[in-house]
Amino acid sequence: MRVAIVAESFLPNVNGVTNSVLRVLEHLHREGHEAMVIAPGARDFEEEIPSYLGFEIVRVPTIKVPLVNSLPVGVPTASVTLALRSFQPDIIHLASPFVLGGAGAFAARQLRIPAVALYQTDVAGFSTRYHLAGLSLAIWEWTRTIHNMCQLTLAPSSPAIAKLEKHGINNVRHWGRGVDTERFTPAKRNPGLRRRWDPSGRKSIVGFVGRLAAEKGVERLVSLSGRPDIQLVIIGDGPERTYLEELLPDAVFTGALGGDKLAEAYATLDLFVHAGEFETFCQAIQEAQASGVPTIGPDAGGPVDLVTEGYNGLLLDVATFSQDLPAAADYLLAPERHRELRRNARDGVADKTWEALGEQLLGYYENVLEQTRRVPLTFFGPRPELPLWAARALGGRSY
Known part of the structure; x- marks a missing residue:
């Protein structure tokens, strides 16, 4: 053909x-x-x-x-x-x-x-x-x-x-x-990278991966900024980066990553958040799940098919996403359920080759x-x- x-x-x-x-x-x-x-x-x-x-x-x-x-x-x-x-x-x-x-x-x-x-x-x-x-x-x-x-x-x-x-x-x-489950895997979790992001070793790592543009809604992560128990990590680049660096002064901005560095970054997160409501699919959510990372997405667009509430993450209403995000993060990061959520996230994409x-x-x-x-x-x-x-x-x- x-x-x-x-x-x-x-x-x-x-x-x-x-x-x-x-x-x-x-x-x-x-x-x-x-x-x-x-x-x-x-x-x-x-x-x-x-x-x-x-x-x-x-x-x-x-x-x-x-x-x-x-x-x-x-x-x-x-x-x-x-x-x-x-x-x-x-x-x-x-x-x-x-x-x-x-x-x-x-x-x-x-x-x-x-x-x-x-x-x-x-x-x-x-x-x-x-x-x-x-x-x-x-x-x-x-x-x-x-x-x-x-x-x-x-x-x-x-x-x-x-x-x-x-x-x-x-x-x-x-x-x-x-999704490439050999590249994106929990085995790529990197303790050294985690220490660079959080020298204290006491914070949960919450991150976003993608292009830093208006349609991605990254500014909605502001409700997690400044918390002593959370380290925000923003992976990607784009026209909104300067604005987001000012809005989220305590976040780590890595710039765009690819290959094994991207896979390590995904796997080192404790929670992945994607706030944009215009995704027709949202491959970043699947890559995070393959890396064993629970996910939060908007109750709109492609994430609706990818996130099963309470099983591998949560869906939040677009209109109140930022307000609802802290409680959702606390729920998913709770030690008594986080390990099971990580396992579920990986299992849910095992056949999506x-x-x-x-x-x-x-x-x-x-x-x-x-x-x-x-x-x-x-x-x-x-x-x-x-x-x-x-x-x-x-x-x-x-x-």
Whole structure:
């Protein structure tokens, strides 16, 4: 099978979209399939990689977006269609399509190649955190246009599926995320790292892992700041870091970590907290659980499927998250239940392997290809009209 992946984000930028694309590429490589990636170029100070596992990476120009300039956005150009036409894929995989992925969806329709869209980013939700709530309707219109041009949409959680269906998106199926339980394991717990974070040796270590951006809601951890029995550890980087360092002066900020250092950091936590309500999945929660760390998340979005209350953590109401957090932390950190919660967290992700998720994804590809073989003309349906504002944003080009 020949698979073309059009990704809104890719290396050297690391986030949930990039990580899932890497795992898909690794599975395709293991199974002997061919692939290529179309992705945004690197920022000025970063080095691009020309290939991954031998798969070609086609880069498009990038722009910086105000407020989220740590995430380069790929500019749709004619090279998207040209690269797809040259590669001649059997199927096109759109990873979190919105800007570059939107061009990929129109190119797929023009070339009459079936496409599968993976919903991974709640752009409409993010807009509210960036004081752009008035754009929400337009964002959903564009999202609906992109996804309904595809033969299948895959969403990572039951709340995400419900939201997509509510907004008129058809043919939605579930595809979650795997977790590397060999890399993320309680065995990576590091007493030396713990002493560096808490020289007193008497505090519980409560942490967050992720991009430090407005949509992550890290400021809600302020209700734990200043407690003599808790050491906050913030792992990650992003545009909100300076603000958060001022808000949480007693927290340890490690910057972005990866590989074994990230795995050690997870395993050394006593409690993981993720406060952002716009996660379509929240891979960080799964990585914390694989590391044997109980988790607190919002009662919204992807965490609803990952956190079983009282078994591996707690879900808190978004509106009162910060106020409820101290009592929730005390409950989960209580010595009489913390050990069992750690064991439950690890046990709950034991079967969530990337190999199983990769096989499920290939099954979805095959289903789409079989459907297009049976109804090669009607399955694509009429070509949708490109919204005027989107046509202008794409420079008036036809895809």
